[in-house]
Amino acid sequence: SIDLSSLTKQTGYTTLDYGFVNTAATKSAITYIDGDQGILRYRGYPIEQVATSLSYLETAWLLIYGELPTATELSDFDERIRRHTLLHEDLKRFFDALPHNAHPMSVLSSGVSALSTYYQDSLNPHSPEDVEISTIRLLAKLPVMAAYAHKKSLGQAFLYPDNSLSFVDNFLRLNFGNLAEPYEINPVLSKALERLLILHEDHEQNASTSTVRLVGSTEANMFASISAGINALFGPLHGGANEAVLTMLAQIRDSGEGVAKFVERVKNKEAGIRLMGFGHRVYKNYDPRAKLVKESADEVLAALGVQDPLLDIAKELEEVALNDEYFVSRRLYPNVDFYTGVIYKAMGFPTRMFTVLFAIGRLPGWIAHWREMSSDPQTKIGRPQQLYLGSAARDLPPR
Numbered sequence: 001s002i003d004l005s006s007l008t009k010q011t012g013y014t015t016l017d018y019g020f021v022n023t024a025a026t027k028s029a030i031t032y033i034d035g036d037q038g039i040l041r042y043r044g045y046p047i048e049q050v051a052t053s054l055s056y057l058e059t060a061w062l063l064i065y066g067e068l069p070t071a072t073e074l075s076d077f078d079e080r081i082r083r084h085t086l087l088h089e090d091l092k093r094f095f096d097a098l099p100h101n102a103h104p105m106s107v108l109s110s111g112v113s114a115l116s117t118y119y120q121d122s123l124n125p126h127s128p129e130d131v132e133i134s135t136i137r138l139l140a141k142l143p144v145m146a147a148y149a150h151k152k153s154l155g156q157a158f159l160y161p162d163n164s165l166s167f168v169d170n171f172l173r174l175n176f177g178n179l180a181e182p183y184e185i186n187p188v189l190s191k192a193l194e195r196l197l198i199l200h201e202d203h204e205q206n207a208s209t210s211t212v213r214l215v216g217s218t219e220a221n222m223f224a225s226i227s228a229g230i231n232a233l234f235g236p237l238h239g240g241a242n243e244a245v246l247t248m249l250a251q252i253r254d255s256g257e258g259v260a261k262f263v264e265r266v267k268n269k270e271a272g273i274r275l276m277g278f279g280h281r282v283y284k285n286y287d288p289r290a291k292l293v294k295e296s297a298d299e300v301l302a303a304l305g306v307q308d309p310l311l312d313i314a315k316e317l318e319e320v321a322l323n324d325e326y327f328v329s330r331r332l333y334p335n336v337d338f339y340t341g342v343i344y345k346a347m348g349f350p351t352r353m354f355t356v357l358f359a360i361g362r363l364p365g366w367i368a369h370w371r372e373m374s375s376d377p378q379t380k381i382g383r384p385q386q387l388y389l390g391s392a393a394r395d396l397p398p399r
């Protein structure tokens with residue numbers, strides 16, 4: 001056995017905090033969460049007001065610059081983003097080189113790294129101009145890359161952005177339009193997608209945002225940091241949960257075992273299965289975003305005339321879990337991702353695009369945190385401690 005006290009630094013204390021449950025790595029003025037009360041605010045504004053009154057870009061401005069934009073600031077911002085939506089033509093070869101069944105999250109993270117190679121002279125994290133243009137380029141081009149990843153998986157031609165359209169409508173057209181006929185925007189889909197993106201825009205120090213900050217703390221450029229954030233988001237315990245929820249709902253439907261039996265298996269921790277889309281590190285009360293998403297799910301499915309048995313299974317699961325001692329005592333409630341997949345599916349997105357949609361939503365938050373981190377004079381390179389539990393010093397055997 002090893003005496004841990006002798007391994008901690010002589011000069012102070014080392015805290016062992018798996019999962020950073022109690023350790024703040026930074027101060028921040030962007031997003032406030034009270035997990036016990038189920039409160040979420042962007043720059044002080046309640047999420048319920050933001051998600052129902054602002055646009056995606058207005059919210060992005062608020063998160064990144066700290067205040068609501070004036071009408072002129074917003075239209076300039078929107079205009080600049082529209083002017084930067086085109087990707088370098090050579091990037092088409094990058095997409096061509098990947099297999100058609102590549103996971104779009106892998107395409108997106110490597111695409112963001114690849115994108116930075118076209119802007120090598122404007123990546124200096126200490127230059128305000130470079131930071132500004134990187135912000136615009138990422139916001140403008142990430143949705144286009146995401147739509148290309150989708151189109152590639154279908155074997156369909158890429159469309160050029162139509163900059164007469166709003167941010168969200170442009171994105172819908174790039175995903176669902178084709179070269180042969182004009183694409184008609186469905187305002188119900190457009191409004192619902194905008195709301196979902198806004199709900200995902202920031203969530204303070206979650207795993208992907210902390211990754212962006214950690215990578216950024218090394219003075220890596222914004223593209224490199226955000227590419228790392230996309231990879232952190234990929235995991236099923238984080239952004240990948242929206243994909244995992246739909247897979248779980250489909251398995252329950254296809255197995256015919258029924259919700260109650262499935263919930264029993266979750267409670268028995270059979271093969272480590274969890275109720276995906278349930279539970280949250282911070283929310284120990286209903287996730288306020290989940291309430292808004294659930295409303296959208298009903299609206300979108302009704303407007304599209306879709307009757308999806310997966311939505312019924314999701315509602316039944318929620319009902320069973322919210323009345324079950326196992327979930328109640330652990331304070332496990334639906335999180336933002338419990339109902340998003342059902343909506344994305346009704347919109348026509350394939351399951352593997354769900355986490356990509358999360359990434360587009362989260363991008364303004366990642367940018368806001370990267371900028372806050374890099375302009376904070378107290379930022380230091382992130383470098384956690386460890387408690388070493390390996391062998392004591394020993395000599396190699398004689399050779």
Ligand code: ACO
Pocket residue numbers: 019236237238239241266273274275276277278279280281282330332335336337
């Ligand atoms: N289903 C069943 N049991 C669960 C679930 C779940 N979804 N989540 C937590 N538990 C149980 C654990 O087994 C544990 O039980 P125990 O005390 O008997 O061992 C207890 O609740 C506490 O769980 P932890 O893993 O310690 O909680 P933590 O805060 O670390 O995890 C997390 C949070 C990762 C989100 C977890 O709830 C989970 O895995 N949920 C499913 C995946 C998911 O939906 N992720 C999306 C999160 S939101 C987002 O990223 C946008």
